[in-house]
Amino acid sequence: MVWDWSYALSILPILAQASIVTIQATLLGFVLAATLGLLLAILRTSPLPIIAVPTGLVVEFIRSTPLLIQIFFLYFVFPEFGVTLDAFVAGVIALGVHYATYCSEVYRAGLEGVPRGQWEASTALNLSPFHTFRDVIIPQAIPPVIPALGNYFVALFKETPLLSAIAVMELMQRAKILGSQTFRYIEPITIAGAFFLVMSLIAAALIRYVERRIALRGIRP
Amino acid sequence: MAQRLLLVSTIMAFLAGLAIASFAGFREFLPGLLQGALITVEITVAGAVLALVCAVIAALAKLYGPAPVRWLAITYIELFRGTSALVQLFWMFFVLPHFGVRLEPLLVAILALGLNIGAYGAEVVRGAIIAVPRGQWEATIALNMSRAAALRRVILPQAFVAMIPPWGNLLIELLKSTSLVSLITIADLTFRAQQMNQTTFRTVEIFIIVLLLYLAISMIITVGMRALEAKAAGAVARGRAH
Numbered sequence: 408m409v410w411d412w413s414y415a416l417s418i419l420p421i422l423a424q425a426s427i428v429t430i431q432a433t434l435l436g437f438v439l440a441a442t443l444g445l446l447l448a449i450l451r452t453s454p455l456p457i458i459a460v461p462t463g464l465v466v467e468f469i470r471s472t473p474l475l476i477q478i479f480f481l482y483f484v485f486p487e488f489g490v491t492l493d494a495f496v497a498g499v500i501a502l503g504v505h506y507a508t509y510c511s512e513v514y515r516a517g518l519e520g521v522p523r524g525q526w527e528a529s530t531a532l533n534l535s536p537f538h539t540f541r542d543v544i545i546p547q548a549i550p551p552v553i554p555a556l557g558n559y560f561v562a563l564f565k566e567t568p569l570l571s572a573i574a575v576m577e578l579m580q581r582a583k584i585l586g587s588q589t590f591r592y593i594e595p596i597t598i599a600g601a602f603f604l605v606m607s608l609i610a611a612a613l614i615r616y617v618e619r620r621i622a623l624r625g626i627r628p
Numbered sequence: 629m630a631q632r633l634l635l636v637s638t639i640m641a642f643l644a645g646l647a648i649a650s651f652a653g654f655r656e657f658l659p660g661l662l663q664g665a666l667i668t669v670e671i672t673v674a675g676a677v678l679a680l681v682c683a684v685i686a687a688l689a690k691l692y693g694p695a696p697v698r699w700l701a702i703t704y705i706e707l708f709r710g711t712s713a714l715v716q717l718f719w720m721f722f723v724l725p726h727f728g729v730r731l732e733p734l735l736v737a738i739l740a741l742g743l744n745i746g747a748y749g750a751e752v753v754r755g756a757i758i759a760v761p762r763g764q765w766e767a768t769i770a771l772n773m774s775r776a777a778a779l780r781r782v783i784l785p786q787a788f789v790a791m792i793p794p795w796g797n798l799l800i801e802l803l804k805s806t807s808l809v810s811l812i813t814i815a816d817l818t819f820r821a822q823q824m825n826q827t828t829f830r831t832v833e834i835f836i837i838v839l840l841l842y843l844a845i846s847m848i849i850t851v852g853m854r855a856l857e858a859k860a861a862g863a864v865a866r867g868r869a870h
Contacts, residue, residue, distance in 0.1 A: 409726060471800055471846035472839045473807035475818055480839070483831040568714040572811060579714060583722075592722035600719055604710040611710075 415594040418585050422598055425581035432499055432577060433564045439503025440563060441556065444510025449540065451511060452518050469508040475569050477501045482573045498570035506563045513555045517548035550621055557614035561607050568599075578602060637847065644840065657824055657834055664820035665841050671734070671806045671816065672845070675742040676799055682746025687753035692775075701750070708747030713805050716740045721812045737809040745802045752798065756791035757783060789860045796853030800846045807842075817841060 450462040469477070478501040485492050492500070521544050529539040568579035582595035682704075689701035708716065717740040724731065731739070760783050768778035810819035821838045825831050 468839075468843060471804075471850075472842045473804040473818065475807040475810070476821070476835060476838055476842065479818075479822065479825075480831075480835045483825060484835065487831060565712040568712045569808070571714070579712075579718070583718065586722060591726075593726050596715065596719050596723050600711045600715045603712050603715055604707065607710045608706070 410593060410597075411591065414589070414591060415598065418595055419598070421585065422578060422581055422595065422602070425576060425578045426602055428495070428575065428577040429564075429567050432495065432502065432567045432570060432575070433560075435499045436502035436506065436567070437560050437563055439499065440506035440510050440559070443503060443507035445514050445545075447507055447511035448514035448518060452515060466508045466511055469505060474501065474505045474566055475572060477505055478569055478573055494570070494573045494575045498567075498573060498575050502563055502566060502570075505566075506559055509559050509562075510556060513552045513559065514548065516555075517552040518544065520551060521547050553621060554614050554618040557610070557617065561610045561614070564610065565603060565607060657830075657837055660820050660824065661817060661834075661837055661841060664815060664817035665845070667814065667816045668803070668806050668818075668842075669845065671737050671741065671809060671814075672799070672803045674738045675745060675802050675806070678738060678742025679745035679749050679798070679802065680795075682743060683749030683753050686746065686750035687757065688779075690750065691754055691757060692779075704743075705747045705750050708744050709751075713741065713744045714808050714811070716744055717808055717812060733809075733812050733814050736812060737806070737814055741802060741805055741809070744805070745798055748801070749795065749798055752791050752794045753787070755794075756787035759790055760786050786864060789857070789864050792853060792857040792860060796850060796857075799849050799853065803842065803846055803849065 447462060447466060450458050451466065453459045453462075478498055481501045482492065482494060482497040485497065525543055525547065526539070529543050534543065567577055570577050571580035571583065574580065578599050582599040585595040586592035686701045686704055689697045690705065693701060717736065720731070720736045720740050721733065724736075764782055764786065765778065768782050773782070806816060807818040809816050810822060813819075815823075817838055821834050824834050828834070
């Protein structure tokens, strides 16, 4: 028998505890990604090239280099400037910033989808740029792109094992350590894989549900 | 126009990398890192070929296969899209040997990444095939073509053009995910960077070169895919004119 059920059951509580760290990293990372992403999108659609072009360059740069390197970079480089980050914090920041660039593209599509007339109406009503964004543009730009954001939420979730590379005690790191302690890799790594599969299938179903709800609600309230 | 812009920025990025390398006196790092970059490129190319093959087979199986084949394709796609690439890599590296399958790390890397991107690619291929207008199928029926001939000569060539841009994105994803192979002891670009970092502690310089190298490779992919897209679109347009 290759698969040992009693061993699998005995490591389950340890892995469940580690999966909490995975979920924390996912949630915190996505909050950062969603807020920073919106900011990047607004900067990138700015009419001033001096703001829009550098933002675009930064976004493209982060998007086309590997997350793993960015994690290492944050973790190893910050101490050189006197800021020692906890591995977990460095990992969450790297995840959040990396996915912020993806989210910014999604938001940009949403912002560009808002009809020009809405901008013109805001100008006609003498709304300040802040109020135009907060009260007119963003409420219309975000609902249509929620499913796309959801996809990146799942993608971010699946990237959290990378944090194991800087020794964050998340699910994958735990599974690997358990494997190296007992030389039984089959159970811990398979359980970790099953956890990711189940969670992302659930998340995908939720996204489809939200997508349907938005489609049902019509374009705008 | 956009293509030229990209080409220029690729060259600029590369020159910037070289300039930084020679100015700051870490010329010592570049040769070792370039060796690592070669492994990264090898894995990317081999993974891309495997991914393309898997994607086309899985997409056709999911669209036109009999029920059991279709279910197999769906299982493959959901399994590889639903779990993390690193978990898949570790699973093949650590778990497969327990079942008596002992593979070279490099082969594990290519297999895991190729199958992973192939699963995403399958949905791209499927989407592109579905997007071919219905009239094209009807026309092949009117011309009394067999389904296989219709697919090969009418549907796939048109779908091919539509799937180039998303494949470009996937190839960049593949390139980025090759950095994971450093965690299963393959001496790719990331691995070399880590190693140099541990011996010299010149973190900022090393990782900036590494980031620029990845950027340069991904820009080459972008430019190449743009060129392929222009060429394929032209070929299909000429085919229509005949």
